[in-house]
Every structure is written in C-alpha cells, then in structure tokens.
Amino acid sequence: MIRAEPVSDWSEDELTAAEHLRTASDRILAECGKVIVGQQEVLEQLLIALFAQGHALLVGVPGLAKTLMIRTLADSMNLTFNRVQFTPDLMPSDITGTEMLQEDRATGQRVFRFLQGPIFANVVLADEINRTPPKTQAALLEAMQEKQVTVAGNKHVLPNPFFVLATQNPIEQEGTYPLPEAQQDRFMFTISVGYPNEDDEFRIIEATTSAAKHQIDRVVSGEELLPMQNLVRKVPAAAYIIRYALKLSRLTRPHAQHGEAPDPDVPDFVKKYVTWGAGPRAGQNLILAAKARALLRGRTYVAIEDVKTVALPVLRHRVITNYNAEADRVTPDDLVRKLLALVPREG
Numbered sequence: 001m002i003r004a005e006p007v008s009d010w011s012e013d014e015l016t017a018a019e020h021l022r023t024a025s026d027r028i029l030a031e032c033g034k035v036i037v038g039q040q041e042v043l044e045q046l047l048i049a050l051f052a053q054g055h056a057l058l059v060g061v062p063g064l065a066k067t068l069m070i071r072t073l074a075d076s077m078n079l080t081f082n083r084v085q086f087t088p089d090l091m092p093s094d095i096t097g098t099e100m101l102q103e104d105r106a107t108g109q110r111v112f113r114f115l116q117g118p119i120f121a122n123v124v125l126a127d128e129i130n131r132t133p134p135k136t137q138a139a140l141l142e143a144m145q146e147k148q149v150t151v152a153g154n155k156h157v158l159p160n161p162f163f164v165l166a167t168q169n170p171i172e173q174e175g176t177y178p179l180p181e182a183q184q185d186r187f188m189f190t191i192s193v194g195y196p197n198e199d200d201e202f203r204i205i206e207a208t209t210s211a212a213k214h215q216i217d218r219v220v221s222g223e224e225l226l227p228m229q230n231l232v233r234k235v236p237a238a239a240y241i242i243r244y245a246l247k248l249s250r251l252t253r254p255h256a257q258h259g260e261a262p263d264p265d266v267p268d269f270v271k272k273y274v275t276w277g278a279g280p281r282a283g284q285n286l287i288l289a290a291k292a293r294a295l296l297r298g299r300t301y302v303a304i305e306d307v308k309t310v311a312l313p314v315l316r317h318r319v320i321t322n323y324n325a326e327a328d329r330v331t332p333d334d335l336v337r338k339l340l341a342l343v344p345r346e347g
Contacts (some may be wrong), residue, residue: 038200054188079122094141253277
C-alpha cells in the first residue's frame with residue numbers, strides 16, 4: 001500500500017494514482033522478468049528514469065541483454081519503439097529524418113515533404129552510441145532536451161512520452177567516439193550492466209536454448225504513462241532532502257568557478273582525483289529520480305535512502321576523473337561511494 005507522511009496534503013485521487021503507478025511498475029517488472037533473467041536493479045533504474053522523464057545510458061560488455069531489456073520494457077508499456085544501430089557512416093538525417101522532393105499527384109507540382117526518421121518513437125534505442133561521429137551524436141542533443149528536431153529550418157515535435165536509451169560497449173574502444181561531457185550530461189542515468197550470477201546465468205542458458213516463447217502483456221499505454229510522469233513531480237521533497245542532494249553534487253567539484261570561493265568541505269580525494277564535478281543538472285536529477293523511486297516503493301514523500309540509491313547512476317558520468325585516478329585505478333563509482341559515506345544524512 002502507498003504510505004504517506006502524516007502531513008501529506010495529497011487528495012484521495014492522487015493517492016489512488018500513486019497506488020496505480022506502484023502496482024503498474026510491479027506488473028511491468030514482472031512482465032520483463034518473463035524474458036529478462038535477473039538484472040532487477042537495472043530494470044528498476046530504467047523504470048525510474050522513464051517515470052522521471054529522463055534518458056538513460058546503459059554501459060556493459062556484449063551479450064548482457066541490454067538491447068533486449070529496452071525492447072521488452074517498451075513492449076510491456078505499449079510504446080512505439082525504434083532501434084538505431086550507430087555506425088561510423090551514420091548521418092544526422094538518418095536519425096532525424098529529411099526533406100524529400102515529391103510530386104503532388106493532385107496538382108502535378110513538386111513539393112518538399114518531411115519523412116520522419118527513427119527518432120520519431122516513444123522509445124528510441126541508440127545502440128552503441130559511441131561508434132558514430134560527434135556530428136551524428138549531436139543530432140540527439142536537441143531531441144533529448146527540447147523533444148523536437150529541426151530539419152531544413154522547420155521544427156518537428158517528437159511523440160510524447162519520449163525516451164532515449166543508449167547503449168555503450170566499454171571494451172573495443174579503438175575507432176570509437178567517446179560522448180562529449182555536454183551530451184553525457186543530458187542523460188539522467190548511466191546504468192552499469194554487469195555479468196549475471198551463476199544461478200541467473202544457468203537460467204539464461206536454459207531459457208534461451210529451448211523452444212519456449214514468452215508473450216509480453218501490455219501493462220500501460222503512452223496515454224496512461226503521461227499522468228504518471230506528472231505525478232512524480234508532485235511528490236514533496238523536504239528541504240533537508242534537497243540540501244543533501246545539493247551537498248552531494250557540490251562536493252564533486254574540486255575547483256570553484258567565476259571567482260567564487262571553493263566549498264570548504266570538498267574532500268582531499270576529490271581534489272586529487274577529479275578534474276570536473278557535477279553541474280546543477282545533477283541535483284535536479286537526484287531529486288527527480290528519488291521522487292520516482294519513492295513512488296515505486298509505495299511512498300508519497302522522498303527519503304534520504306531514495307537519494308542515496310540513485311546517486312551512483314546520476315553522478316558516475318558527471319564526475320570526470322584525471323590521470324591520478326587512472327594511475328591509482330580509482331573510478332567515479334569509488335569516489336561517489338566515498339562521498340555517500342562522508343556526507344551527513346541531514347545534509
């Protein structure tokens with residue numbers, strides 16, 4: 001059942017909607033579980049990003065069902081889905097669409113008509129996004145932020161809801177194009193997809209080498225998803241929760257900007273290992289993702305635990321480490337975990 005704080009001023013309709021969101025998310029995870037073995041944390045993070053109207057980047061070695069997870073999630077929610085395989089010869093118009101000269105049979109005149117690209121879908125899978133040049137990667141920027149594309153000077157609005165899920169292979173980096181920091185910042189989450197444990201891997205091999213086929217039931221539609229996304233923003237976050245998220249993101253910044261004094265609480269390990277820290281969008285995403293997680297957990301208020309749980313996927317791609325970190329084999333995840341242990345719960 002949905003649990004609300006005693007001071008909550010939510011109406012009965014809003015509480016009912018929150019309960020519907022929670023039960024729908026449970027059903028979605030159950031439907032995905034018919035096809036995807038294990039990876040419950042990854043699937044939940046994908047759902048959190050979706051309900052919080054964010055985009056997600058999945059990073060993992062080949063063969064971990066990243067693409068299958070995304071397709072199954074879209075199928076369970078009755079959303080339109082398009083996959084784009086990013087390659088070195090992919091052009092921006094291959095994603096956004098292009099103006100084509102066509103003859104109007106009624107008048108005999110030639111007119112330009114816009115042919116939509118694969119980005120015109122509710123869920124767009126950008127597969128191996130780091131294998132295409134920056135010019136094509138940049139074609140996603142306007143779409144992800146503004147939910148529209150501009151072709152030949154004309155703006156075309158994308159479907160709503162709109163969700164970009166990209167995958168990236170951390171090995172075989174030769175000949176790839178790392179995502180610029182500005183584009184990484186557009187993603188709410190960077191989700192790390194790891195190897196399954198032994199029992200899960202046994203079940204994967206057993207299931208995928210048999211003739212059994214699983215039918216995915218549609219749980220919610222795009223029209224039902226929109227009010228759920230709006231409901232997330234109505235979840236209250238107390239001032240100390242926002243202060244906690246703010247402190248986490250500010251302590252990742254080793255240097256002050258524009259003449260401001262640096263935060264005196266920045267720890268020495270951040271100064272030693274970090275070149276650039278998280279910007280204001282990190283704090284926004286920490287709170288939005290925490291609100292979505294609270295609803296998935298049956299609460300209409302945000303707890304510190306919600307912020308701590310989403311801190312790694314929100315911050316890991318926004319903490320840019322230096323050569324010292326590479327030499328000492330210190331990862332952004334290591335630094336975020338140290339900050340979580342360091343920052344007081346009351347911010």
